Amino acid sequence: MTQNSHEPPEWKRELDSSIRSLDAMQRRFPAMVVTAAMRRAADLFPMSVTPYYAELVQRPEFDDPVFAQCVPDGRELQAPSWLSSDPLHEQNCSPAPFLVHRYPDRALIVATSACATYCRHCTRKRVSSTPDSEIPDSALDACAGYLRAHPGIDDVLISGGDPMLLDDERLDRILGRIRDVPSVKAIRIATRTLVNLPMRFTPEAVAMLRRHAPLFVNTHFNHPVEVTPQAVAAAARLVDVGIPVANQTVLLRGVNDSEAVVEALCRKLFHNRIRPYYLFQCDLVNGIEHLRTPLATGLRIMKHLRGRLSGMAIPNFAVDTPGPGGKIELLPDGILRADDKGTYLSNSRGDVIYYPDPEV
Ligand SMILES: *Cc1c(COP(=O)(O)O)cnc(C)c1O
Ligand code: SF4
16 A cells, blocks of 8 residues: 555544444444434443444344444443442542552553543543543643652553544654653553554554653453454554553453453464453443443453463453552462461362472
8 A cells, every 4th residue: 555645544534434323333234223222322422433343243233242342232321329430539549630640650641532432341431421632731741740759650551542542743742751751661552442443553653652662552352353463463563663562351241251252362362462461350330230240250261261371371350449449350269278387279170289388
C-alpha cells in the first residue's frame, strides 16, 4: 500500500466508519434481533464498534464472544445493590484531575475518555459514558508536577479510555512530559487497540513509542478469536523494537469462563510473545452483572492452567477491590497447612508434598 500524505491514516478511516448504533449494527448483521431492552441499554451506555472488530463476530447473538463484548444487552439494566459506578473509588484516590494514585510506587493517568470500541464490561463505564474528552495541557502539567513532588512514583500507567486514540503528536507530547520527570522509570500504555484497531500501530507510531523506552504496552485480549494475524503482526512490531506486550484478560460469563478458552488464549498469546499478565475478576460496576462469574470459576481455571502451561503463559488471577484495598491475587490452593517444622503443599494433580523449613 502506498502512503498518501493527504489521506488520513487507515486507523482514522476505520474509526470514522465505526458502528455507533444498534440499527447500524443490524444493517451490518441482518439476522440480528434488536429488542427494546437493548435500546434502553444503548441509551444508558454508549456503543461504538470498529468495522475490524465487527468482522470477528461469527454469529450476531449474545453467545458469540465478540458480539457479547460490544453490543448493548438488555441485561445491562440490572442494578443489584452491590454495584456502583466507581467500585474502585478511583475518584477518591485522585489527588489531581486525570490522575489516580492508589499504590505508593505507581500512578495512573486517564489520558482520554474515548475508546475504539466500547466494551460492555468496562470498569470505567462512568468515563466512557461521558462525552469524549482528552487531558488538557494544563492538567498534564499538574500531573507532571504531582509526579515531581512524589518521587516514590517510578511507574506511570497511561490509561483511559484508550490513549492510543490520541494522535501520535499528542501522545508523544504526553509521554515526553512524563519522561521529563527524573523519578519516573517505567511507562506503561494500557490500550485495547491491539484487539479492536491493530492498524493503529503504524511503523511511525511504533518508532515514536520506542523513543520513550523503557515503555510497556498492556493490552486486553479476552478470547482466542481476537488474536488475529493483524493483531499478532501489530504486537510483533512492538516486541521487535523492544516494547514488551502483556495482556490483561477479564473473566466474562459466556465469553471466556471456561478452562479450554482461557488455556487456548494464553497459549496463543504466549506463542506470539504477548505475555499473559492478569486474569481479572469483573469489578462490581453498574451494567455488567450478567457478565460476572463467581470467584470459584477463576480459581478452577487457574488450577487447570497450572501443570498444563508454562509459568510464562500463566496470568495472575486477581480481583480489584475499592480504593486502598487494591488488587488482591487469588491462588488455587498451593499451601494446605503448616506445622512448626514445615509446610504441606498440594500440586495441580492433587498430590500432597511436605516441604521442611531449615532447622535454624
Ligand atoms: C491496576 C492499577 C495499577 C497497576 O497495577 P499493577 O498490578 O502494577 O499492574 C496502578 N494504578 C492503578 C490506579 C491501578 O488500578
Ligand atoms: S478499551 Fe478499556 S477503557 Fe475502553 S471500553 Fe474497553 S475496557 Fe473500557
